Amino acid sequence: MLSHKLEKRMANWQKNNLMRQRHIIGNRHYGDNIIHTAGKAHLNFASNDYLGLIQHPAINAAMIAGIKQYGIGSGSSAMVTGYFNEHDSIEREFAQWLGFDKTILFSSGYCANLGVMTALLNRDDTVISDKLCHASLLDGIQLSRAKHYRYQHNDVMHLQKIAAKVKPDMIVSESIFSMQGDIAPIADLMSIAERYQAGLVIDDAHGVGILGCDGRGASEHQSKLLCMVMPLGKAFNAMGAIVAGNGKIIESILQFSRSYRYSTALPPALCCALRATLKIIQEETWRLQALNDNIAFFNTEALVRKLPLVSTDKTPIRAIIIGDSQKTVWLQEQLIKQGICVAAIRAPTVQQNSTRLRISLNSLHTQAEIVYLLDKIFEYFL
């Protein structure tokens, strides 16, 4: 019986310390890194708001103005009556900022990756992806029924070996890997893609706003990419995802993507907020500078304490390997008691033996806060 099977699965999950809990978060304020949960204030090292845009007054004002103009919901899929002039504007503004022909706005990064993979691939195609690509990319590829091969994480030689054998139609990678915090060798991926005339798709969820020239992420390689997927829940601190590419690719995605067609479009007011955010990211360049300073400071201080960082690449995602789910959860709990909130990453998100603490840095963290965090991790790590 299904209920018995589920009970068994749940018992196993519990036994392996894999139960997840949701924490109720209280009000957030502009300009601080405090997160309120269980009636207590915690230093927030767990959110993906890398540029510290939460409660930004100009973004809030744009959202409120949008609600006054359009109300809350979009009313339907973009294919029916859910596509407003604000959706059109944000798509154009992203295209201009990134130097792509066209973009299309999905309601989430997960939907975008499902949509892109199923629209561009079918059972006659072959795709190779990095072994650590996000679940949404894997699910999209699986749904497309394309033949799928995976290369060892960031291992260009392995990719080359598989590509020579299977002649891929598409190669897929993230720019900054969400659980590693390391950067993909995009130039090498481009040259392999070129050699086999495969389309290169980059998920830039953690790179847009952060990497490249003025935070334009992987778009500096725009002419060599089939398309780029940019979920907007990280540096943009909102939701939705922009997919950028040439006119034909974006038109194909528009025509064939079921996760676009059969889902309600994002609220137009959110597009107003996103337009304000895009402007702020271009104008308030101190945010990216401060973030980069914090990343460099964190890496230096973590190395001084000999903490086993997964990578020292200059990205806001800093992961420290613990290697055991029970200890990882225990460490997270000790940090919470000390007023610090970090993420405990376990299977199936990462392999059982590589459980880790995942720390998200942002441009508002102070050096004193980073030192406090690292001192506490060091204290409990031993």
Ligand SMILES: Cc1ncc(COP(=O)(O)O)c(C=O)c1O
């Ligand atoms: C690399 C990557 N791709 C896609 C997604 C999904 O984006 P969203 O949260 O907008 O669905 C995420 C977010 O967790 C991500 O880290």
